[in-house]
Amino acid sequence: MGKVPYIKFAKNCVTDLMDTQNELESIYPIHEYENWFYNQATGLLTFSTGDDELNFKYVNVGSFSKKFNTWKWSWDNEHTLSKVKDDILHVKEFGEKHGYEKLTGGYFASSEHEAWEFTAITAKLMKGIGAYRPTSEHLLIFMVLTEFVDNETAKDIKDLYVECDKHEYRRRAFVCSHLMAREEVGFEEAFDTYENMELYDDDYQAWCNECEKIRRREDGWNKKSMEFADIRVVCEKCYFEMKEINLGYK
Known part of the structure:
Protein backbone atom coordinates (compact mmCIF):
# COMPACT_ATOMS: atom_id res chain seq x y z
CA MET A 1 0.00 0.00 0.00
CA ASP A 156 -10.71 19.70 42.15
CA ILE A 157 -8.27 20.44 39.32
CA LYS A 158 -8.82 24.20 39.46
CA ASP A 159 -8.40 24.26 43.25
CA LEU A 160 -4.82 23.05 42.79
CA TYR A 161 -3.89 26.29 41.01
CA VAL A 162 -3.48 29.86 42.19
CA GLU A 163 -3.28 33.21 40.45
CA CYS A 164 0.12 34.86 40.93
CA ASP A 165 0.74 38.58 40.34
CA LYS A 166 4.10 37.75 38.82
CA HIS A 167 3.56 34.43 37.06
CA GLU A 168 -0.18 34.44 36.30
CA TYR A 169 -1.97 31.11 36.91
CA ARG A 170 0.18 28.28 38.25
CA ARG A 171 0.13 25.13 40.36
CA ARG A 172 -0.08 26.01 44.05
CA ALA A 173 2.77 25.47 46.52
CA PHE A 174 3.13 25.91 50.28
CA VAL A 175 6.11 27.61 51.95
CA CYS A 176 6.89 29.00 55.38
CA SER A 177 6.59 32.78 55.74
CA HIS A 178 10.36 33.12 56.19
CA LEU A 179 10.99 31.97 52.61
CA MET A 180 8.80 34.81 51.37
CA ALA A 181 11.65 37.26 52.06
CA ARG A 182 13.57 35.70 49.15
CA GLU A 183 16.73 35.45 51.23
CA GLU A 184 19.07 32.58 52.09
CA VAL A 185 17.33 30.91 55.00
CA GLY A 186 17.62 27.28 53.96
CA PHE A 187 15.18 25.17 51.99
CA GLU A 188 13.76 21.93 53.39
CA GLU A 189 11.26 20.02 51.29
CA ALA A 190 8.61 17.43 52.02
CA PHE A 191 10.00 15.48 49.01
CA ASP A 192 12.55 16.05 46.25
CA THR A 193 11.19 18.29 43.51
CA TYR A 194 12.08 19.60 40.09
CA GLU A 195 10.33 22.10 37.85
CA ASN A 196 7.36 20.93 35.80
CA MET A 197 7.22 17.57 37.57
CA GLU A 198 3.89 15.78 37.40
CA LEU A 199 2.19 15.94 40.79
CA TYR A 200 -0.79 13.82 41.73
CA ASP A 201 -1.96 13.79 45.35
CA ASP A 202 0.89 15.92 46.73
CA ASP A 203 1.66 19.64 46.76
CA TYR A 204 5.04 21.38 46.72
CA GLN A 205 5.94 22.06 50.37
CA ALA A 206 9.05 23.78 51.75
CA TRP A 207 10.27 25.52 54.90
CA CYS A 208 13.43 27.20 56.16
CA ASN A 209 16.21 25.91 58.45
CA GLU A 210 14.74 27.51 61.57
CA CYS A 211 11.38 25.91 60.89
CA GLU A 212 13.14 22.57 60.47
CA LYS A 213 14.85 22.95 63.86
CA ILE A 214 11.55 23.59 65.59
CA ARG A 215 9.81 20.84 63.65
CA ARG A 216 12.45 18.36 64.82
CA ARG A 217 12.31 19.64 68.40
CA GLU A 218 8.54 19.25 68.41
CA ASP A 219 8.82 15.78 66.85
CA GLY A 220 6.93 16.87 63.75
CA TRP A 221 4.32 19.37 62.70
CA ASN A 222 2.04 20.44 65.53
CA LYS A 223 0.33 23.64 66.61
CA LYS A 224 3.58 25.22 67.84
CA SER A 225 5.71 24.36 64.80
CA MET A 226 2.92 25.31 62.41
CA GLU A 227 2.43 28.69 64.11
CA PHE A 228 6.16 29.41 63.79
CA ALA A 229 6.20 28.39 60.12
CA ASP A 230 3.15 30.55 59.30
CA ILE A 231 2.55 28.69 56.03
CA ARG A 232 1.75 30.75 52.91
CA VAL A 233 0.41 29.77 49.50
CA VAL A 234 2.53 30.69 46.46
CA CYS A 235 2.68 29.53 42.86
CA GLU A 236 5.09 26.81 41.78
CA LYS A 237 7.26 29.29 39.84
CA CYS A 238 7.77 31.38 42.97
CA TYR A 239 8.51 28.16 44.84
CA PHE A 240 11.38 27.24 42.53
CA GLU A 241 12.72 30.79 42.56
CA MET A 242 12.96 30.51 46.35
CA LYS A 243 14.61 27.13 45.98
CA GLU A 244 17.17 28.55 43.54
CA ILE A 245 18.10 31.30 46.00
CA ASN A 246 18.78 28.72 48.68
CA LEU A 247 20.67 26.14 46.63
CA GLY A 248 23.83 25.21 48.48
CA TYR A 249 22.84 27.18 51.59
CA LYS A 250 23.04 25.21 54.85
Missing part, protein backbone atom coordinates in the same frame (compact mmCIF):
# COMPACT_ATOMS: atom_id res chain seq x y z
CA GLY A 2 1.54 3.30 -1.07
CA LYS A 3 1.78 6.52 0.84
CA VAL A 4 -1.45 8.50 1.08
CA PRO A 5 -0.97 11.96 -0.47
CA TYR A 6 -1.13 14.71 2.15
CA ILE A 7 -4.03 16.52 0.46
CA LYS A 8 -6.16 13.37 0.53
CA PHE A 9 -5.18 12.57 4.12
CA ALA A 10 -6.03 16.09 5.31
CA LYS A 11 -9.36 16.06 3.48
CA ASN A 12 -10.33 12.74 5.06
CA CYS A 13 -9.42 14.10 8.51
CA VAL A 14 -11.62 17.17 7.98
CA THR A 15 -14.55 14.93 7.02
CA ASP A 16 -14.00 12.82 10.13
CA LEU A 17 -13.79 15.92 12.33
CA MET A 18 -17.10 17.22 10.97
CA ASP A 19 -18.77 13.96 12.01
CA THR A 20 -17.04 14.02 15.39
CA GLN A 21 -18.01 17.65 15.95
CA ASN A 22 -21.65 16.96 15.15
CA GLU A 23 -21.66 14.13 17.66
CA LEU A 24 -20.00 16.30 20.31
CA GLU A 25 -22.47 19.15 19.89
CA SER A 26 -25.44 16.77 19.96
CA ILE A 27 -24.35 15.77 23.47
CA TYR A 28 -22.79 19.01 24.72
CA PRO A 29 -24.34 22.25 23.37
CA ILE A 30 -21.13 24.25 23.70
CA HIS A 31 -22.33 27.12 21.52
CA GLU A 32 -25.32 27.77 23.76
CA TYR A 33 -23.10 28.95 26.62
CA GLU A 34 -22.50 32.66 27.07
CA ASN A 35 -18.81 32.53 28.04
CA TRP A 36 -15.72 30.49 27.35
CA PHE A 37 -12.40 30.41 29.19
CA TYR A 38 -9.31 28.31 28.65
CA ASN A 39 -6.44 27.86 31.07
CA GLN A 40 -3.11 26.47 29.95
CA ALA A 41 -2.01 25.62 33.50
CA THR A 42 -5.01 23.39 34.25
CA GLY A 43 -5.44 22.25 30.67
CA LEU A 44 -9.17 22.95 30.92
CA LEU A 45 -11.52 24.66 28.50
CA THR A 46 -14.62 25.91 30.31
CA PHE A 47 -17.95 27.03 28.87
CA SER A 48 -20.29 28.79 31.28
CA THR A 49 -23.53 30.64 31.74
CA GLY A 50 -23.85 31.95 35.27
CA ASP A 51 -22.97 29.06 37.60
CA ASP A 52 -23.64 26.46 34.91
CA GLU A 53 -20.35 25.08 33.57
CA LEU A 54 -19.15 22.62 30.97
CA ASN A 55 -15.49 21.54 31.14
CA PHE A 56 -13.16 19.70 28.78
CA LYS A 57 -9.50 18.80 28.73
CA TYR A 58 -7.87 20.22 25.63
CA VAL A 59 -4.64 20.50 23.69
CA ASN A 60 -3.51 23.65 21.90
CA VAL A 61 -2.93 22.73 18.27
CA GLY A 62 -1.53 26.07 17.20
CA SER A 63 -2.44 29.59 16.14
CA PHE A 64 -3.26 31.37 12.90
CA SER A 65 -2.47 35.07 12.49
CA LYS A 66 -5.10 36.84 10.41
CA LYS A 67 -2.79 39.85 10.21
CA PHE A 68 0.18 38.01 8.73
CA ASN A 69 -1.56 34.92 7.32
CA THR A 70 0.81 32.59 9.14
CA TRP A 71 0.44 29.37 11.13
CA LYS A 72 2.46 28.43 14.21
CA TRP A 73 2.29 24.97 15.76
CA SER A 74 1.97 25.10 19.53
CA TRP A 75 5.04 22.92 20.03
CA ASP A 76 7.03 25.73 18.37
CA ASN A 77 5.54 28.44 20.62
CA GLU A 78 7.55 29.24 23.75
CA HIS A 79 4.59 31.11 25.23
CA THR A 80 2.41 27.99 25.24
CA LEU A 81 2.72 25.86 28.39
CA SER A 82 3.86 22.25 28.08
CA LYS A 83 0.63 21.08 29.74
CA VAL A 84 -1.33 21.76 26.56
CA LYS A 85 1.27 21.33 23.84
CA ASP A 86 3.56 18.38 24.61
CA ASP A 87 1.17 15.83 23.09
CA ILE A 88 1.16 17.78 19.82
CA LEU A 89 4.68 16.49 19.22
CA HIS A 90 3.02 13.20 18.20
CA VAL A 91 1.62 15.05 15.21
CA LYS A 92 5.08 16.30 14.27
CA GLU A 93 6.52 12.78 14.62
CA PHE A 94 3.72 11.45 12.41
CA GLY A 95 4.53 14.10 9.82
CA GLU A 96 8.22 13.21 9.87
CA LYS A 97 7.41 9.53 9.46
CA HIS A 98 5.12 10.08 6.48
CA GLY A 99 6.94 13.01 4.88
CA TYR A 100 4.12 15.50 5.47
CA GLU A 101 6.06 18.77 5.60
CA LYS A 102 3.07 20.83 6.76
CA LEU A 103 3.14 18.88 10.02
CA THR A 104 6.85 19.36 10.71
CA GLY A 105 7.57 23.06 10.09
CA GLY A 106 6.97 25.17 13.15
CA TYR A 107 5.99 28.48 11.54
CA PHE A 108 5.04 29.27 7.95
CA ALA A 109 2.64 31.11 5.62
CA SER A 110 -0.76 29.49 5.70
CA SER A 111 -4.52 30.06 5.69
CA GLU A 112 -7.44 29.63 8.06
CA HIS A 113 -8.61 26.72 5.93
CA GLU A 114 -5.28 24.98 6.49
CA ALA A 115 -5.48 25.77 10.20
CA TRP A 116 -8.69 23.75 10.34
CA GLU A 117 -6.97 20.95 8.43
CA PHE A 118 -4.16 20.88 11.00
CA THR A 119 -6.77 20.78 13.75
CA ALA A 120 -8.62 17.94 12.05
CA ILE A 121 -5.39 15.97 11.64
CA THR A 122 -4.56 16.48 15.29
CA ALA A 123 -8.04 15.37 16.33
CA LYS A 124 -7.66 12.25 14.19
CA LEU A 125 -4.24 11.31 15.55
CA MET A 126 -5.12 12.08 19.18
CA LYS A 127 -8.61 10.53 19.04
CA GLY A 128 -10.09 13.89 20.02
CA ILE A 129 -13.80 14.26 20.77
CA GLY A 130 -14.10 17.61 18.99
CA ALA A 131 -12.48 20.95 18.29
CA TYR A 132 -12.90 24.58 19.25
CA ARG A 133 -11.61 27.92 18.05
CA PRO A 134 -12.17 30.80 20.50
CA THR A 135 -13.37 34.04 18.95
CA SER A 136 -10.54 36.52 18.43
CA GLU A 137 -9.95 39.54 16.20
CA HIS A 138 -6.43 38.86 14.94
CA LEU A 139 -4.95 35.65 16.42
CA LEU A 140 -7.02 32.48 16.16
CA ILE A 141 -6.24 29.69 18.62
CA PHE A 142 -7.17 26.18 17.52
CA MET A 143 -7.88 23.49 20.09
CA VAL A 144 -8.74 19.82 20.15
CA LEU A 145 -10.96 18.64 22.98
CA THR A 146 -9.72 15.34 24.34
CA GLU A 147 -12.01 14.52 27.25
CA PHE A 148 -15.16 15.70 29.02
CA VAL A 149 -14.57 16.58 32.68
CA ASP A 150 -17.42 16.58 35.18
CA ASN A 151 -17.80 19.73 37.30
CA GLU A 152 -16.65 18.12 40.55
CA THR A 153 -13.44 16.85 38.98
CA ALA A 154 -12.90 20.19 37.22
CA LYS A 155 -13.24 22.03 40.53
Whole structure:
Protein backbone atom coordinates (compact mmCIF):
# COMPACT_ATOMS: atom_id res chain seq x y z
CA MET A 1 0.00 0.00 0.00
CA GLY A 2 1.54 3.30 -1.07
CA LYS A 3 1.78 6.52 0.84
CA VAL A 4 -1.45 8.50 1.08
CA PRO A 5 -0.97 11.96 -0.47
CA TYR A 6 -1.13 14.71 2.15
CA ILE A 7 -4.03 16.52 0.46
CA LYS A 8 -6.16 13.37 0.53
CA PHE A 9 -5.18 12.57 4.12
CA ALA A 10 -6.03 16.09 5.31
CA LYS A 11 -9.36 16.06 3.48
CA ASN A 12 -10.33 12.74 5.06
CA CYS A 13 -9.42 14.10 8.51
CA VAL A 14 -11.62 17.17 7.98
CA THR A 15 -14.55 14.93 7.02
CA ASP A 16 -14.00 12.82 10.13
CA LEU A 17 -13.79 15.92 12.33
CA MET A 18 -17.10 17.22 10.97
CA ASP A 19 -18.77 13.96 12.01
CA THR A 20 -17.04 14.02 15.39
CA GLN A 21 -18.01 17.65 15.95
CA ASN A 22 -21.65 16.96 15.15
CA GLU A 23 -21.66 14.13 17.66
CA LEU A 24 -20.00 16.30 20.31
CA GLU A 25 -22.47 19.15 19.89
CA SER A 26 -25.44 16.77 19.96
CA ILE A 27 -24.35 15.77 23.47
CA TYR A 28 -22.79 19.01 24.72
CA PRO A 29 -24.34 22.25 23.37
CA ILE A 30 -21.13 24.25 23.70
CA HIS A 31 -22.33 27.12 21.52
CA GLU A 32 -25.32 27.77 23.76
CA TYR A 33 -23.10 28.95 26.62
CA GLU A 34 -22.50 32.66 27.07
CA ASN A 35 -18.81 32.53 28.04
CA TRP A 36 -15.72 30.49 27.35
CA PHE A 37 -12.40 30.41 29.19
CA TYR A 38 -9.31 28.31 28.65
CA ASN A 39 -6.44 27.86 31.07
CA GLN A 40 -3.11 26.47 29.95
CA ALA A 41 -2.01 25.62 33.50
CA THR A 42 -5.01 23.39 34.25
CA GLY A 43 -5.44 22.25 30.67
CA LEU A 44 -9.17 22.95 30.92
CA LEU A 45 -11.52 24.66 28.50
CA THR A 46 -14.62 25.91 30.31
CA PHE A 47 -17.95 27.03 28.87
CA SER A 48 -20.29 28.79 31.28
CA THR A 49 -23.53 30.64 31.74
CA GLY A 50 -23.85 31.95 35.27
CA ASP A 51 -22.97 29.06 37.60
CA ASP A 52 -23.64 26.46 34.91
CA GLU A 53 -20.35 25.08 33.57
CA LEU A 54 -19.15 22.62 30.97
CA ASN A 55 -15.49 21.54 31.14
CA PHE A 56 -13.16 19.70 28.78
CA LYS A 57 -9.50 18.80 28.73
CA TYR A 58 -7.87 20.22 25.63
CA VAL A 59 -4.64 20.50 23.69
CA ASN A 60 -3.51 23.65 21.90
CA VAL A 61 -2.93 22.73 18.27
CA GLY A 62 -1.53 26.07 17.20
CA SER A 63 -2.44 29.59 16.14
CA PHE A 64 -3.26 31.37 12.90
CA SER A 65 -2.47 35.07 12.49
CA LYS A 66 -5.10 36.84 10.41
CA LYS A 67 -2.79 39.85 10.21
CA PHE A 68 0.18 38.01 8.73
CA ASN A 69 -1.56 34.92 7.32
CA THR A 70 0.81 32.59 9.14
CA TRP A 71 0.44 29.37 11.13
CA LYS A 72 2.46 28.43 14.21
CA TRP A 73 2.29 24.97 15.76
CA SER A 74 1.97 25.10 19.53
CA TRP A 75 5.04 22.92 20.03
CA ASP A 76 7.03 25.73 18.37
CA ASN A 77 5.54 28.44 20.62
CA GLU A 78 7.55 29.24 23.75
CA HIS A 79 4.59 31.11 25.23
CA THR A 80 2.41 27.99 25.24
CA LEU A 81 2.72 25.86 28.39
CA SER A 82 3.86 22.25 28.08
CA LYS A 83 0.63 21.08 29.74
CA VAL A 84 -1.33 21.76 26.56
CA LYS A 85 1.27 21.33 23.84
CA ASP A 86 3.56 18.38 24.61
CA ASP A 87 1.17 15.83 23.09
CA ILE A 88 1.16 17.78 19.82
CA LEU A 89 4.68 16.49 19.22
CA HIS A 90 3.02 13.20 18.20
CA VAL A 91 1.62 15.05 15.21
CA LYS A 92 5.08 16.30 14.27
CA GLU A 93 6.52 12.78 14.62
CA PHE A 94 3.72 11.45 12.41
CA GLY A 95 4.53 14.10 9.82
CA GLU A 96 8.22 13.21 9.87
CA LYS A 97 7.41 9.53 9.46
CA HIS A 98 5.12 10.08 6.48
CA GLY A 99 6.94 13.01 4.88
CA TYR A 100 4.12 15.50 5.47
CA GLU A 101 6.06 18.77 5.60
CA LYS A 102 3.07 20.83 6.76
CA LEU A 103 3.14 18.88 10.02
CA THR A 104 6.85 19.36 10.71
CA GLY A 105 7.57 23.06 10.09
CA GLY A 106 6.97 25.17 13.15
CA TYR A 107 5.99 28.48 11.54
CA PHE A 108 5.04 29.27 7.95
CA ALA A 109 2.64 31.11 5.62
CA SER A 110 -0.76 29.49 5.70
CA SER A 111 -4.52 30.06 5.69
CA GLU A 112 -7.44 29.63 8.06
CA HIS A 113 -8.61 26.72 5.93
CA GLU A 114 -5.28 24.98 6.49
CA ALA A 115 -5.48 25.77 10.20
CA TRP A 116 -8.69 23.75 10.34
CA GLU A 117 -6.97 20.95 8.43
CA PHE A 118 -4.16 20.88 11.00
CA THR A 119 -6.77 20.78 13.75
CA ALA A 120 -8.62 17.94 12.05
CA ILE A 121 -5.39 15.97 11.64
CA THR A 122 -4.56 16.48 15.29
CA ALA A 123 -8.04 15.37 16.33
CA LYS A 124 -7.66 12.25 14.19
CA LEU A 125 -4.24 11.31 15.55
CA MET A 126 -5.12 12.08 19.18
CA LYS A 127 -8.61 10.53 19.04
CA GLY A 128 -10.09 13.89 20.02
CA ILE A 129 -13.80 14.26 20.77
CA GLY A 130 -14.10 17.61 18.99
CA ALA A 131 -12.48 20.95 18.29
CA TYR A 132 -12.90 24.58 19.25
CA ARG A 133 -11.61 27.92 18.05
CA PRO A 134 -12.17 30.80 20.50
CA THR A 135 -13.37 34.04 18.95
CA SER A 136 -10.54 36.52 18.43
CA GLU A 137 -9.95 39.54 16.20
CA HIS A 138 -6.43 38.86 14.94
CA LEU A 139 -4.95 35.65 16.42
CA LEU A 140 -7.02 32.48 16.16
CA ILE A 141 -6.24 29.69 18.62
CA PHE A 142 -7.17 26.18 17.52
CA MET A 143 -7.88 23.49 20.09
CA VAL A 144 -8.74 19.82 20.15
CA LEU A 145 -10.96 18.64 22.98
CA THR A 146 -9.72 15.34 24.34
CA GLU A 147 -12.01 14.52 27.25
CA PHE A 148 -15.16 15.70 29.02
CA VAL A 149 -14.57 16.58 32.68
CA ASP A 150 -17.42 16.58 35.18
CA ASN A 151 -17.80 19.73 37.30
CA GLU A 152 -16.65 18.12 40.55
CA THR A 153 -13.44 16.85 38.98
CA ALA A 154 -12.90 20.19 37.22
CA LYS A 155 -13.24 22.03 40.53
CA ASP A 156 -10.71 19.70 42.15
CA ILE A 157 -8.27 20.44 39.32
CA LYS A 158 -8.82 24.20 39.46
CA ASP A 159 -8.40 24.26 43.25
CA LEU A 160 -4.82 23.05 42.79
CA TYR A 161 -3.89 26.29 41.01
CA VAL A 162 -3.48 29.86 42.19
CA GLU A 163 -3.28 33.21 40.45
CA CYS A 164 0.12 34.86 40.93
CA ASP A 165 0.74 38.58 40.34
CA LYS A 166 4.10 37.75 38.82
CA HIS A 167 3.56 34.43 37.06
CA GLU A 168 -0.18 34.44 36.30
CA TYR A 169 -1.97 31.11 36.91
CA ARG A 170 0.18 28.28 38.25
CA ARG A 171 0.13 25.13 40.36
CA ARG A 172 -0.08 26.01 44.05
CA ALA A 173 2.77 25.47 46.52
CA PHE A 174 3.13 25.91 50.28
CA VAL A 175 6.11 27.61 51.95
CA CYS A 176 6.89 29.00 55.38
CA SER A 177 6.59 32.78 55.74
CA HIS A 178 10.36 33.12 56.19
CA LEU A 179 10.99 31.97 52.61
CA MET A 180 8.80 34.81 51.37
CA ALA A 181 11.65 37.26 52.06
CA ARG A 182 13.57 35.70 49.15
CA GLU A 183 16.73 35.45 51.23
CA GLU A 184 19.07 32.58 52.09
CA VAL A 185 17.33 30.91 55.00
CA GLY A 186 17.62 27.28 53.96
CA PHE A 187 15.18 25.17 51.99
CA GLU A 188 13.76 21.93 53.39
CA GLU A 189 11.26 20.02 51.29
CA ALA A 190 8.61 17.43 52.02
CA PHE A 191 10.00 15.48 49.01
CA ASP A 192 12.55 16.05 46.25
CA THR A 193 11.19 18.29 43.51
CA TYR A 194 12.08 19.60 40.09
CA GLU A 195 10.33 22.10 37.85
CA ASN A 196 7.36 20.93 35.80
CA MET A 197 7.22 17.57 37.57
CA GLU A 198 3.89 15.78 37.40
CA LEU A 199 2.19 15.94 40.79
CA TYR A 200 -0.79 13.82 41.73
CA ASP A 201 -1.96 13.79 45.35
CA ASP A 202 0.89 15.92 46.73
CA ASP A 203 1.66 19.64 46.76
CA TYR A 204 5.04 21.38 46.72
CA GLN A 205 5.94 22.06 50.37
CA ALA A 206 9.05 23.78 51.75
CA TRP A 207 10.27 25.52 54.90
CA CYS A 208 13.43 27.20 56.16
CA ASN A 209 16.21 25.91 58.45
CA GLU A 210 14.74 27.51 61.57
CA CYS A 211 11.38 25.91 60.89
CA GLU A 212 13.14 22.57 60.47
CA LYS A 213 14.85 22.95 63.86
CA ILE A 214 11.55 23.59 65.59
CA ARG A 215 9.81 20.84 63.65
CA ARG A 216 12.45 18.36 64.82
CA ARG A 217 12.31 19.64 68.40
CA GLU A 218 8.54 19.25 68.41
CA ASP A 219 8.82 15.78 66.85
CA GLY A 220 6.93 16.87 63.75
CA TRP A 221 4.32 19.37 62.70
CA ASN A 222 2.04 20.44 65.53
CA LYS A 223 0.33 23.64 66.61
CA LYS A 224 3.58 25.22 67.84
CA SER A 225 5.71 24.36 64.80
CA MET A 226 2.92 25.31 62.41
CA GLU A 227 2.43 28.69 64.11
CA PHE A 228 6.16 29.41 63.79
CA ALA A 229 6.20 28.39 60.12
CA ASP A 230 3.15 30.55 59.30
CA ILE A 231 2.55 28.69 56.03
CA ARG A 232 1.75 30.75 52.91
CA VAL A 233 0.41 29.77 49.50
CA VAL A 234 2.53 30.69 46.46
CA CYS A 235 2.68 29.53 42.86
CA GLU A 236 5.09 26.81 41.78
CA LYS A 237 7.26 29.29 39.84
CA CYS A 238 7.77 31.38 42.97
CA TYR A 239 8.51 28.16 44.84
CA PHE A 240 11.38 27.24 42.53
CA GLU A 241 12.72 30.79 42.56
CA MET A 242 12.96 30.51 46.35
CA LYS A 243 14.61 27.13 45.98
CA GLU A 244 17.17 28.55 43.54
CA ILE A 245 18.10 31.30 46.00
CA ASN A 246 18.78 28.72 48.68
CA LEU A 247 20.67 26.14 46.63
CA GLY A 248 23.83 25.21 48.48
CA TYR A 249 22.84 27.18 51.59
CA LYS A 250 23.04 25.21 54.85
